[in-house]
Amino acid sequence: MSGFISREKFLLRRYFGIILFFSFAMLCVWGLADQAMALVTPEYNALESERREQKKSTDEAEGFEAFDEFDEFDEFDEFDEFDEFDEFDEFDEFDEFDEFDEFDEFGEFDEFGEFDRHAENVFDPLSGYNRAMTTFNDRFYFWIVKPAATGYDRAIPVPVRRSVDNFFRNLGYPARFINCVLQLKGKAAVDETTRFLLNTTAGMLGFFDPAQSSLGIWPQDEDFGQTLGSYGMGGGFHIVLPLFGPSNMRDSAGLLVDMFMDPVFYMEGYHMGSVSWSVDGLNYTSMHLGEYERMKNDAIDLYVFLRNAYEQNREMKIRN
Amino acid sequence: MKKLLIAAMFIFFMATVAFSGEKDPHSPEAAEALLKKNIESVLAILEDESLSGEEQKKKIESIVDPVFNYPLIARLSLGPRNWPRLNPQQRDLFIERFVRRMKDSYFENIAMIQGGAEKKVQYGEKRVEDNRVHVPVRAGMKDSSVDMIYKFHLSEVEGWRVYDVEINGVSIVSSYRSQFNQVLASSSIDEMLDALKTLEAPKTE
Numbered sequence: 001m002s003g004f005i006s007r008e009k010f011l012l013r014r015y016f017g018i019i020l021f022f023s024f025a026m027l028c029v030w031g032l033a034d035q036a037m038a039l040v041t042p043e044y045n046a047l048e049s050e051r052r053e054q055k056k057s058t059d060e061a062e063g064f065e066a067f068d069e070f071d072e073f074d075e076f077d078e079f080d081e082f083d084e085f086d087e088f089d090e091f092d093e094f095d096e097f098d099e100f101d102e103f104d105e106f107g108e109f110d111e112f113g114e115f116d117r118h119a120e121n122v123f124d125p126l127s128g129y130n131r132a133m134t135t136f137n138d139r140f141y142f143w144i145v146k147p148a149a150t151g152y153d154r155a156i157p158v159p160v161r162r163s164v165d166n167f168f169r170n171l172g173y174p175a176r177f178i179n180c181v182l183q184l185k186g187k188a189a190v191d192e193t194t195r196f197l198l199n200t201t202a203g204m205l206g207f208f209d210p211a212q213s214s215l216g217i218w219p220q221d222e223d224f225g226q227t228l229g230s231y232g233m234g235g236g237f238h239i240v241l242p243l244f245g246p247s248n249m250r251d252s253a254g255l256l257v258d259m260f261m262d263p264v265f266y267m268e269g270y271h272m273g274s275v276s277w278s279v280d281g282l283n284y285t286s287m288h289l290g291e292y293e294r295m296k297n298d299a300i301d302l303y304v305f306l307r308n309a310y311e312q313n314r315e316m317k318i319r320n
Numbered sequence: 321m322k323k324l325l326i327a328a329m330f331i332f333f334m335a336t337v338a339f340s341g342e343k344d345p346h347s348p349e350a351a352e353a354l355l356k357k358n359i360e361s362v363l364a365i366l367e368d369e370s371l372s373g374e375e376q377k378k379k380i381e382s383i384v385d386p387v388f389n390y391p392l393i394a395r396l397s398l399g400p401r402n403w404p405r406l407n408p409q410q411r412d413l414f415i416e417r418f419v420r421r422m423k424d425s426y427f428e429n430i431a432m433i434q435g436g437a438e439k440k441v442q443y444g445e446k447r448v449e450d451n452r453v454h455v456p457v458r459a460g461m462k463d464s465s466v467d468m469i470y471k472f473h474l475s476e477v478e479g480w481r482v483y484d485v486e487i488n489g490v491s492i493v494s495s496y497r498s499q500f501n502q503v504l505a506s507s508s509i510d511e512m513l514d515a516l517k518t519l520e521a522p523k524t525e
Contacts, residue, residue, distance in 0.1 A: 108392075109400035112483070112493075119399065119497035162463075218465075294432075298425045300499040300515070308498040309490045316467070316489025 118308050126239055127303075133240040134303045140243065141292060149285040161283055163207040168280040169219060170199050170206025175261035179222040183230045188220045195219060221317060224261075225254030229318035238307050246310035351453040351472040351480035352446055358387055359441060359457065362430070377427060389473065389481035390419045396483065397422075397496035402504050410509055417516040422492065429487060453480070 124130070153161075173196040180189035195211040202210050211217045228250050229235070236249030247255065259265055264276045299305035344350065365371065365379045394415040395403055406414060444456030451474040459466045469486040484493045503512055 108395065109403075112396055115396060115399070115484075115491065115494045115497055117494075118491075119494045119501060120401070122498065294428070300496070301502050304499045304502045305495060308495050312486075312491060312494060313489045316486075 118311055122307075123237055124307070125237055130238060130240040130307070131303045133242060134306065137240065137243065137245055138296075138302070145282075145285055146289070149282055149289060152282055153286040153289060156286070158287075161287055164279070164283045165287060166199070166203070166209045167206045168276075168283070169209075170196065170203070171263055174263065175224070175258045176220050176222050178261055179224055179227045179258075180220055182224075182227045183222065185220075185222075188222070191217050192220055223251075223254055224257040225251035225314070226318050228254055229314070235311060235314065238311065240303075240306075246306050248311065248314075251314065345479050346474055348446060348448045348453045351474075352443070352455050354387060354480055355455050355457070355470050355472075356443065358383060363441070380427060380430075381423070387480075387482055389475075389478070389483050390422075391415050392473065392481070392483050393422065393493060394418045396493045398500050399497040402500055402509075405504075406509055410513065413513055414516070417513065418496075421516060422496070426485070426492065451475075452483075 173192060177189055177192045177196070180192055194215075195209075195217055198211045198215070199206045199209055202208075212219070233250055235251065238246065238248050239252060241247045241252060241255075244255065264273050267273055267276070295305070295309070296302055361383050362380055365376055365383070368376070371379065397418065398406070398414065403411075440460035442458045442460070444458065446456070447454040453472045453474075455470045455472070457468045457470060459468065467486075467488055470482055471484040471486070472480040473483040474480055484491050486492075500512070503515070507515075
């Protein structure tokens with residue numbers, strides 16, 4: 001029997017080794033492509049602006065030209081060409097509504113170009129799959145996770161759940177610490193270490209959080225995706241992960257790396273890792289019931305809403 | 321002697337008026353002050369338990385409305401791609417329906433954030449850029465905090481008015497615009513306007 005388990009473990013490790021290798025390979029390819037595109041971009045931009053100048057003279061819709069310049073995926077602008085043509089076709093229909101104030105409004109849109117980054121011409125090659133996975137996750141949440149978390153919510157009192165949450169957060173110390181260090185955030189790394197030492201001892205293995213309640217030291221929110229982002233790596237295209245929800249190429253790879261920094265991953269015993277991750281997830285969801293429902297109610301198009309919110313939120317976290 | 325005293329008081333009074341008058345309502349500081357005053361009043365209303373939910377909402381609206389530039393928010397949310405496609409009637413209709421919906425959802429969020437806030441509201445370093453000022457605000461809650469950025473735009477006539485709010489990095493305008501771009505890529509303006517009307521107003525569970 002023990003032979004079976006060790007063989008299982010061996011296979012498991014080899015399996016994760018392969019995944020890790022591929023994720024790093026993917027990262028390398030992505031990084032190289034990024035670099036290559038950056039080299040090509042000035043030339044490409046010059047061509048693009050020339051093309052636009054020509055267009056300007058023939059087209060009435062002047063204000064439209066400028067709004068591509070903040071586009072996150074400049075390298076994929078060739079895909080936008082088709083959109084642009086559509087756009088101008090559409091626009092021609094509305095020539096009858098050309099009023100004087102319209103030109104002012106175009107100026108206004110140029111002035112507020114800050115919204116173009118996540119709202120205009122988003123390169124989303126996986127949108128078909130992503131939409132399907134969003135629906136799957138939505139059903140999974142309402143059919144399985146929510147009923148389970150609601151039952152758990154009724155059965156287990158809040159202080160206990162908070163303790164469970166604290167315990168798992170304390171276990172996440174190595175990942176957060178390493179990522180603070182990798183981002184050269186000295187104070188954050190010290191804060192994290194103080195928290196870990198205090199909460200593991202006085203906080204009884206992390207079930208309580210005296211660091212926050214009495215010293216006011218809050219946990220850092222750092223992960224490997226943010227570390228990569230702080231090094232200047234773009235998110236790549238958006239991808240919705242099963243169960244985890246919205247993510248992008250960079251953050252999916254980051255998630256995998258963070259998993260290897262989680263002590264739970266190295267726990268002895270059959271499938272202990274997945275069991276404890278499930279408990280963590282269930283516990284977390286039970287404390288945040290209703291939040292997803294709120295977001296869903298707010299959305300006009302759920303997938304696009306979630307994608308936009310995720311990418312913007314991650315960008316803020318990387319900036320901070 | 322009495323006259324002198326009154327004269328002195330009068331001069332002092334005039335001096336204070338003149339001094340406060342020096343504070344240009346078009347200066348970036350004015351935007352920050354406006355926001356602080358606004359948030360304080362909203363917090364006071366949320367704490368007043370004698371008011372019903374409806375009354376609270378009405379009072380908050382009366383405070384928030386003059387500060388928000390709703391038509392600008394609506395235009396920016398529809399974006400340069402789709403706004404020119406609407407005719408004047410559709411534009412009015414869009415602004416009306418969009419603003420109602422946005423307000424509902426925004427007030428829900430604010431009530432949740434500020435209701436859970438332990439009165440700890442911190443103001444960050446404001447960012448000034450031409451005629452725009454971004455003021456970061458952090459609302460501390462029990463287990464977490466919410467970072468918001470209020471973005472003000474200066475118009476000559478109306479002074480500082482909010483054109484966008486970011487909640488945890490998520491801009492309201494950007495969020496709506498990405499969705500409208502998607503929806504209007506496959507359906508007509510009228511369909512969108514109908515959907516905006518029939519869509520259920522967001523509710524908390």
